[in-house]
Amino acid sequence: MSKDLPGMTLENIVAACDGEYxxxxxxxxxxxxxxxxxxxxxxxxxxxxxIRGERVDGHDFANQVLKDGALAVLAERDLPDCxxxxxxxxxxxLAFQKIAAFYRTQLECPxxxxxxxxxxxxxxEMIATVLSEKYEVQKxxxxxxxxxxxxxxxxxxxxxxxxxxxxMGISDFEEMDRLARMAQPDIMVITNIGTCHLxxxxxxxxxxxxxxxxxxxxxxxxxxxxxxxxxxxxxxKMVNGIPPIxxxxxxxxxxxxFKEIYAxxxxxxGFEGMTATxxxxxxxxxxxxxxxxxxxxxxxxxxxxxxxRMGLTREEIARGIEKARTIEGRTNxxxxxxxxxxxxxxxxxxxxxxxxxxxxxxxxxxxxxxxxDMGELGEDAYALHQEVGQCVAQERIDALFATGTLAKAYAxxxxxxxxxxxxxEPQKADMINKLLDYVREGDSILIKASHFMEFGxxxxxxTNR
Numbered sequence: 001m002s003k004d005l006p007g008m009t010l011e012n013i014v015a016a017c018d019g020e021y022x023x024x025x026x027x028x029x030x031x032x033x034x035x036x037x038x039x040x041x042x043x044x045x046x047x048x049x050x051i052r053g054e055r056v057d058g059h060d061f062a063n064q065v066l067k068d069g070a071l072a073v074l075a076e077r078d079l080p081d082c083x084x085x086x087x088x089x090x091x092x093x094l095a096f097q098k099i100a101a102f103y104r105t106q107l108e109c110p111x112x113x114x115x116x117x118x119x120x121x122x123x124x125e126m127i128a129t130v131l132s133e134k135y136e137v138q139k140x141x142x143x144x145x146x147x148x149x150x151x152x153x154x155x156x157x158x159x160x161x162x163x164x165x166x167x168m169g170i171s172d173f174e175e176m177d178r179l180a181r182m183a184q185p186d187i188m189v190i191t192n193i194g195t196c197h198l199x200x201x202x203x204x205x206x207x208x209x210x211x212x213x214x215x216x217x218x219x220x221x222x223x224x225x226x227x228x229x230x231x232x233x234x235x236x237k238m239v240n241g242i243p244p245i246x247x248x249x250x251x252x253x254x255x256x257x258f259k260e261i262y263a264x265x266x267x268x269x270g271f272e273g274m275t276a277t278x279x280x281x282x283x284x285x286x287x288x289x290x291x292x293x294x295x296x297x298x299x300x301x302x303x304x305x306x307x308x309r310m311g312l313t314r315e316e317i318a319r320g321i322e323k324a325r326t327i328e329g330r331t332n333x334x335x336x337x338x339x340x341x342x343x344x345x346x347x348x349x350x351x352x353x354x355x356x357x358x359x360x361x362x363x364x365x366x367x368x369x370x371x372x373d374m375g376e377l378g379e380d381a382y383a384l385h386q387e388v389g390q391c392v393a394q395e396r397i398d399a400l401f402a403t404g405t406l407a408k409a410y411a412x413x414x415x416x417x418x419x420x421x422x423x424x425e426p427q428k429a430d431m432i433n434k435l436l437d438y439v440r441e442g443d444s445i446l447i448k449a450s451h452f453m454e455f456g457x458x459x460x461x462x463t464n465r
Contacts, residue, residue, distance in 0.1 A: 004031035007106035016102035017095035023085025035155040044069040100151030115168045116191025118352040126299040130320030135162040145169035171197040180217035189225045193232040194351035198378035208232045228253040247301035270362035285314040293359040336463040338441030344448045345455035353388045361395035363444035372449025373404035389413025403431040
């Protein structure tokens with residue numbers, strides 16, 4: 001099979017982005033094998049997209065990537081000393097999106113889009129694992145879910161893949177419109193509507209409006225798969241004239257309507273995972289997930305809805321759900337030094353914080369929550385941090401370690417539970433030192449904060465002592 005991407009000749013790329021081609025005209029008929037923005041990741045006949053960053057300008061590496069095998073460079077300024085072809089555009093980021101949208105039209109495989117305030121990555125992983133029981137599946141890698149990550153993901157979908165699962169994350173209005181314009185999903189999953197990115201989106205109604213921008217760019221006859229236990233999503237009774245597939249706990253939805261996929265007999269096995277019965281139009285079946293937390297039953301139901309639509313049997317779905325695992329930074333359980341570190345430090349908002357704390361509450365030994373600030377919560381940020389602290393108290397967590405400007409609210413609210421030991425330090429380094437002195441064998445330690453808090457350092461200190 002050719003390594004070239006279907007339809008992706010330089011000639012078509014120039015047309016797709018309204019660019020100006022500079023170089024040997026004979027190369028216009030040649031095709032790229034992929035697209036990258038990192039000069040260190042160049043492979044033979046890739047398109048290199050030169051992005052101006054805060055510290056590094058990709059244009060400075062044009063000749064190096066051509067020497068390393070790139071077919072052409074996408075640039076937004078003249079490259080008079082360039083040793084190979086380049087395509088000049090006004091904005092490489094916007095041109096990259098146009099090229100990705102064109103490439104999507106060349107793909108025959110269906111694309112499953114995944115978004116939501118909480119659980120995008122874990123749901124994406126569950127869906128991909130389940131679909132892999134029948135298909136060759138490509139999925140978003142790492143955190144490639146934004147306006148550069150989505151096009152990079154699309155260019156990894158070669159003709160060998162039979163289905164792709166593409167995660168889409170946003171923080172403002174119109175971003176989802178641009179992401180979905182590229183991905184053009186056949187199926188669109190929205191996990192929930194929570195309190196996140198409120199600096200821009202203001203409230204949950206704003207989050208709903210921003211997330212559902214994706215509907216405008218779905219494929220004809222595309223279907224939405226929505227959480228029927230979410231009071232905002234349940235209002236979406238029609239998507240482009242087609243009823244969504246709703247999923248959730250129990251048959252009846254929160255507005256009195258009914259769900260197509262629902263779960264009963266949910267049993268929490270603590271850190272060993274969850275079991276449940278999932279009911280579908282094809283009949284019920286038993287599932288077991290090794291990933292702790294009730295939210296993973298929701299992930300399993302979303303995966304079930306998609307898998308049934310794509311022809312998997314209930315046996316294949318159950319097998320895939322049982323195989324699903326977490327990834328680094330996303331409720332990843334690490335056994336080290338006689339204790340358990342729950343690495344959930346990639347990002348945080350109030351909904352995901354509370355979910356993680358509830359998971360921690362099932363620890364067999366001492367439960368320790370190590371929490372930092374949550375970002376982009378707008379004018380209600382302090383109150384939303386207090387809500388998380390109240391959850392620490394309600395779930396009877398044994399100890400709270402908090403650091404950050406707003407994290408003091410955790411400590412204040414958690415003090416409602418007199419049995420909870422509370423340690424607040426404005427400086428992260430001071431908190432880490434106290435934490436390292438405090439932990440002992442048998443403890444379970446949750447590490448969670450927004451990405452800017454860089455809590456990965458705490459995970460590393462605890463696991464590599």
